[in-house]
Amino acid sequence: MPGSRAKSADPRRRWWPFALVAPLLIFLLASFILPVVLMLSRALTDRELQTVWPDSAAALRHWHGNGLPPDVLAQRVAREMVAARRNGTLNRVANRLNYDMVGSRTLLYGTADKLLAGAPGNSVAALARIDPRWGRPAIWAAMRHADGPLTSHYLLAALDRRLDKDDRIVGVAPEQAVFTAIYLRTFKISALVALFCIILGYPVAYLLASLPERRANPLLILVLLPFWTSALVRTAAWAVLLQTDGVINSLLQAIGLLDAPVQLIYNRLGVYIAMTHVLLPFFILPLYGVMKGISPVAMRAASSLGASPLRAFLRIYLPQTLPGVAAGAIIVFTLALGYYVTPALVGGGADQMISASIAFYTNQSLNWGMAAALSLLLLAPLLLMLLAGRTLARAVPA
Amino acid sequence: MSSHRSRPERIGRVLLILFCALVFAFLVLPILAVIPLSFNPGSFLVFPHDAVSLRWYRVLAGSPQWTHAFGNSLKIAAATTLIATPLGTLAAIGLAAMRSRAKVPIVAIITAPLAVPVVVVAIAFYFLFAPLGLVNGPAGLIVAHSALALPFVVIVVHAALSGIDFELLRAAASLGARPATVLARVLAPLIAPGIAAGAVFAFMTSFDEATVALFIAGPEQRTLPIQMFEGVREQVSPAIAAAATLLVIASTLLLGAAELLRRRGERLRVGSTAARSGE
């Protein structure tokens, strides 16, 4: 075969680049790709009932009905509930069911304690005598939705939806619905920050690109300094400056622009100011790179043919910079979507982005499935954006 | 050149420069403003009027929490650099020499840590490390920071490599030199400044990183950014301004060094600016 002969002709040339990349790939696969995939898989899997109540989970999977289950199933649930209460694993089931039906936790612990004290639990009716909630379909539906190994619960919940007792997708109670609003807010804040970066950054990149290098370089440092400084330090700086008693308010009052201090921090304004500041260099630098590559010849030709400078700019220059604008805006938008530190420090309660919810379900509540589902929904549009960006970048030169 | 410009063009130019001056002020002044605030003798966040004082720097130096956090950050950043630099350098060399279709997916994997929102990265590490008990030792944070730093090392070293003629290396190889010898004797000295710049980037990535650290660092691994975060959250005092000042100076020096190294490497070839991640 010709291929193998070519290989044997110069084997080194073929294998050594891969050998050099391999350690890094193995490292990243193990330390990055694997954790992310494992984490995202939690959004779709449901293991608590399977692990703690294996018999009940199997019986629940066999029972396809709605409404109330057969007494055999109730018996198994009662038996495993007592066993789990004894060996201290009931909390895993109780907390899982609580996600679906608030109050399940107290229901399970209360029932388990009564069963331990000798109350009969050999039928649905017997359980319902302990607590009437066992005589209603809702708790059984919640268990059925959690019987594993796969679940739609977390993804639906991340969209303010849930399965009702008849397995129809319905909206959660209006006072509980919050994630769609937070997603919209996250996208709105990110898009506006990207827009602010375009407005502020485009003229700067243009100026830098139009200056000769020896004059552009010192100005470039003014962009690179914030770029080099940790986002946390810059956020901290804004948190200091934007205080009601802070430098900016005092300054504005001193020069007579304000009579009384205005609220600049712990609200949306603070978030926009700090995030735009943190992300602006990420827009300017790639756009500057693109603008440096644009030959001035076409512009000069247009001018010499009598086009007004504005017209030449709009018709010749601007279209050539669009890939850079798109690249910069996508970078800013993407980074903004995942921001946690900046909104947490300068935003108020109603300015938090989806990252705050993800953090809540990770640290404050043990609901990792929910954190994973929120992350998955955050990643999905990102992948689309990046694909769109790539297509755009490819389409423009052609 | 300006003499060729028409009147409206000149007005436009002046407006452009004015606008840009404001944007430059917006970019730089907030960072510089914390510096005078940090020399405040009192506990209020105002510009010092009559006296400057190193009080808040003494507070930092005298606080075990701050010094411990500083030590932690140094240790974790150094370990990250030690892992990310060799791995990233080897991979960059491999990529630069690669003429295969596999290059595209490989580049995608290497740059993935930049494209995934940082909060997602943070909880992915947390979910993996918490059951393993790695959230208590520094190992988890070092591995996580290495993954985040690797793309930068690859990008920076790759940029330094883009002027290298691999045919020359092949020639060396065809004269009988083993690939390892070619790498160590011919290639490494050529791209040494690039490798050093990559190392600085790796160090800074870890040293500045807050979000992942907030999720997976235990109380013993409190880093400087975590300490800053808690500080801003709990009590915005001039001590925060002092810590911020130190960090601004540190990053300016380090990345100034990286820039010098990059320029030295640029004699071989013009490097491209590497993108740094957000938080």
Next chain:
Amino acid sequence: MKVALRLLGALALLAGSACGSGSDVRPLTVVGWGGSSQDAHRNAYWNSFTTSSGIPLREDSWRGGVGVIRTKVIGGDASWDIVQVETEDLILGCEEGLFQRLDWAALGGRDAFIPSAVHDCGVGAMLWSYVIGYDGDRIKGAGPQSWADFWDVKRFPGKRGMRKTPKYSLEFALMADGVPAGQVYSTLRTPAGVDRAFRKLDEIKPHVIWWSSISQVPDLLGSREVVMSVTSPGRLIVANRTEGRNFKLDWHGNIYAVDYWVILANSPRPAEAAQLLRYMTRPENQARLARYIPTGLTSVEANRIVDPKLKQNTPSDPANMTDALELDADFWVEYGDQLTQRFNAWVAR
């Protein structure tokens, strides 16, 4: 390549040593609520405990919530040993087996403590209240004297600081709406009562800066971000002492509760943890705590020997407690999840 191999070898060593320094060598870790309360515990207990026992201590701080403990214990993160928890977190966590059962004989018996400080899994750390705190330099003359005043943004313009939890916020809202302290929880047990509390909270929401850690309060008041705040008294009194502030308190309609020390079920150092627990509950040590921060004490003997002057500004002073409300932990055990979900959604809107 040789260089690379040597580097990789060094890395393996490094990773090995890094992993080796994991959970088993970490010092005993005690977790408080940060700020001046944590300072007080450090000065009254922790420093002298390390000196006398030779056991090094490490500190962390948190903001409460049984979910955090669940994440640690079930999620496999054994970084904490002793934690200061609130009542309903104590009840829930004890039921779920997240805490170790205490050896009460070793602590001096259940009778050595005030009754509300005694639980199978926890021993009372402090008795404290949430009250209205404000800056006497900014509100001159008559300050707020009720939760209705706290809600009155016309009479007292400015932002309010409130804890970002439904607990306390809902109770205070009902009191502001005219519900007497004695009927707060019976009202909250009805759906209409919960709706009423949220409607009242709607009124003040635009004026609220939410804090998640009590140690933020002195700073929020001091930097004039808020004009008054829900606070625990000790924090502001300490700020008055150490920073020369003029913070004032109003005790009308305060809610009082006990905080407990617990030992986590997955603590790798249970014996040392128990030793620290015994140290922190000894009467002479508790009496010392009162010097560093105004707080009600849980040891009967400590309450007897402590300087009566130190009872000012604490729930131990009867004058402060005329219309006080005891936190109903059973209510929060029952409704906590539901109301937290609704409250978080409400705040985020």
